[in-house]
Amino acid sequence: xxxxxxxxxxFDMDGTIWDNTPLFAASWERACKDKGYDVxxxxxxxxxxxxxxxxxxxxxCIPDEDPNRRYDTVKLCxxxxxxxxxxxxxxxxxxxxxxxxxxxxxxxKLFIVSNCQQGYIxxxxxxxxxxxxxTDFICYGDNGLGKADNIKGIAKKNGLKKPVYIGDIQGDxxxxxxxxxxxxxxxxxxxxxxxxxxxxxxxxKDLGGIIDGI
Numbered sequence: 001x002x003x004x005x006x007x008x009x010x011f012d013m014d015g016t017i018w019d020n021t022p023l024f025a026a027s028w029e030r031a032c033k034d035k036g037y038d039v040x041x042x043x044x045x046x047x048x049x050x051x052x053x054x055x056x057x058x059x060x061c062i063p064d065e066d067p068n069r070r071y072d073t074v075k076l077c078x079x080x081x082x083x084x085x086x087x088x089x090x091x092x093x094x095x096x097x098x099x100x101x102x103x104x105x106x107x108x109k110l111f112i113v114s115n116c117q118q119g120y121i122x123x124x125x126x127x128x129x130x131x132x133x134x135t136d137f138i139c140y141g142d143n144g145l146g147k148a149d150n151i152k153g154i155a156k157k158n159g160l161k162k163p164v165y166i167g168d169i170q171g172d173x174x175x176x177x178x179x180x181x182x183x184x185x186x187x188x189x190x191x192x193x194x195x196x197x198x199x200x201x202x203x204x205k206d207l208g209g210i211i212d213g214i
Contacts, residue, residue, distance in 0.1 A: 015189030
């Protein structure tokens with residue numbers, strides 16, 4: 001596989017860096033029950049939802065005609081996610097992540113852009129100790145902007161000339177198309193297929209071998 005040259009590799013979170021769906025399925029069921037909804041969640045169901053903005057997720061899975069009640073329910077899901085994550089001691093990152101980050105940060109700057117809630121990226125960086133590898137990050141919960149706009153924003157803020165994004169679902173590819181950046185498909189993540197990519201990795205440990213600086 002030919003090398004991809006970049007001055008900034010931008011990571012997605014869920015399905016690319018780590019997988020919390022086994023933990024969060026219980027968080028979501030508990031939140032929905034507390035709001036009066038009988039909705040069942042499995043890791044597989046959450047994997048189909050994650051990657052979207054939280055409002056889109058609410059519209060897709062909360063059975064209520066009132067959008068405000070849908071969004072309030074998903075906000076509670078987010079709160080329970082963060083509580084359960086804080087109490088969990090397990091390592092949910094993909095095997096080989098730290099070694100890969102160590103390799104990559106010697107070649108180019110690393111970033112995170114996600115559609116997650118505010119505080120979620122910080123939680124990952126704090127519990128993993130991997131903040132030293134990343135230059136900057138932003139998410140939907142910070143500013144209400146979708147992934148394409150945040151990719152463009154973080155690239156502009158950090159003066160990137162040739163950013164590349166790695167994510168696992170078609171929505172990530174669509175955001176890259178809208179932002180005008182190359183897309184690497186993390187095929188080990190949640191998505192079964194995407195409609196195109198600059199490179200594909202079946203294991204996160206393969207990423208270090210295809211990235212080079214410019």
